[in-house]
Every structure is written in C-alpha cells, then in structure tokens.
Amino acid sequence: MLRFDDRVAIITGAGHGLGRAHALLLAERGAQVVVNDLGGALDGTGASTGPAAEVVELITKNGGRAVANTDNVATPEGAQALVQTAVDAFGKVDIVVNNAGILRDKSFGKMTVEDFDSVLAVHVRGSYLVSQAAYPLMKEAGHGRIVNTSSPAGLFGNFGQANYSTAKMGLVGLTKTLAIEGARNGIKANAIAPIAWTRMTEALLPAEFEEKFTPERVSALVAYLVHDSCESSGEVFTVGGGRVARVFVAEGPGWKTDDLTPESIAGNWGSVMAEQPYVLTAGDSMKAML
C-alpha cells in the first residue's frame, strides 16, 4: 500500500468535491493535511469557514491529522498564509495539490472581463502563488510533489468556457515548466484533467454519471502522483470513472521547404496536418526545423 507517513500535504479547495476526497485519502494513508477552502459559492462569491472545518473534523474523527485553512489562494497574502499554516502545524510542506476552482460560464460574446479575470485568478494565479510559496521549502528539502488541476475543457475546448479553458490550458504550461525547473531539486509536477460528480458538474453531467464518476476515482491518481515512488513529471492525465490516460502535447512531422509561401503551404496542407511520427519536446521540435 502506498502510504504518506511523515508527509505534509496542502490541498486547496478541499472543502468540497475532489479536493475533499483527495484530503480524506491522503490523511487516511498517513499524511498530515492542510485542508484549504475559502468556502464560497461555485462562482467564487462569498466565504465560509464551514467546509474546511467539516473536512478536518471528519479526518480527525477517523484518526488522521489535519488543520483547516480558509485563505484565498488567489492572493499572494492568502497563498503565503496557507503555506505558513502548514509550517506552523506540521513544520514543512512536501505536497501541494492545487485544486481550488470556480466557474463563470458564459458564451464568448457575453463574457465580461470580470468573468475572465476572476476565473484565471483562482485557477492560474492560485496554483502559481501556492506552488511558489511552497517552492523554497521543497527546494531546501530536495523533495516536492505538485499536482495542478486542469480540465478536459482546457485541453480540448468547451462551449461557454473561454475563461475556464484558458485557465486550464495555462495550468498545463505551468506544470511543464515547473517540472523542468523543479527536476534538479527533486520536485515533480504533474497535472490532472478530471471528470467527477461534484457541485461543479452535477447540473451538467447526466444523472447516471453520479455513481460511476466519484471524486474518489480521481483521488487515486492524485495519491499516486504525489507519492515518493512516482517518477513521472511534467505529464498530464485525464482521469474519471475508473480510467486514467496520458494526454500529451505532440508535434507532427510537418512539411519543410526552402521556398515557404502561402501558396506552397496551402498546396501541402495534408503534410502540415500529419500526426505521425511526432515529437514531444521543444528541443526535438527545433531539431526538426534545422
């Protein structure tokens, strides 16, 4: 059994849904957990100490160790205070699961700057800020595990979610660069793109999904990714309903000529669009252009 004894985990947005399930699983397997949740509504408005406190109570009742934190991950002060909560309670931070999220769905033409900025603030700034606040501690320890929460809506696009898709694809970039920079200090970063029945999706998913798409079926992957034994870094995985799959950003073989014109591109569009054989890194992409 993969256990987390002596590991300290911060889970953001852990008062409900996926984060709650991640917190319960890691605590059950020995981790000391900081349960962060602002306790607001799905659109990010309001705040309450209730959800984080309830999860901590449940963990404690089950014999685990956890503390609640209600800071807003989207502000630098909130992210710093969250990491400080972990240090004060448990002395360190080994694991960060950036899970907090809000929704402000609107079709593109109707989306306001406020809708756009507020969604990016929680998902992208929040993940950046909490990871960065924990980063010096991880560097010093020569060990760290970070999981960012992307979405199929970001990877593949989704109607009415221009703000959310932008944020969720942004997290893929953050994850990949964190993985590259963290490697020399034993810090691994991966992203998940989950599907689960939570308050965020209960109005969107078909009713029969409730039983199959449990948050616990996502938490199993999160637990593996943040375990010491997991070697993967910089990867993205879709996960839901009991299935896990690697998603990769790949570049096709392309089409090359010394005489690149709009017309020659148009005439060779089939080759430009080819998918195989592909390359997976910026270095290999550059090599293919030489």
Ligand code: NAI
């Ligand atoms: P949820 O609404 O149940 O949980 C999100 C939690 O984040 C809430 O408890 C909320 O209070 C907290 N939160 C929001 N803003 C915060 C802030 N600024 N600071 C601290 N906490 C904050 O939703 P769910 O489904 O559990 O979502 C978790 C993550 O998974 C989100 O990032 C979401 O975008 C992502 N996701 C979920 C999918 C699903 O199928 N449920 C699909 C794809 C991605």
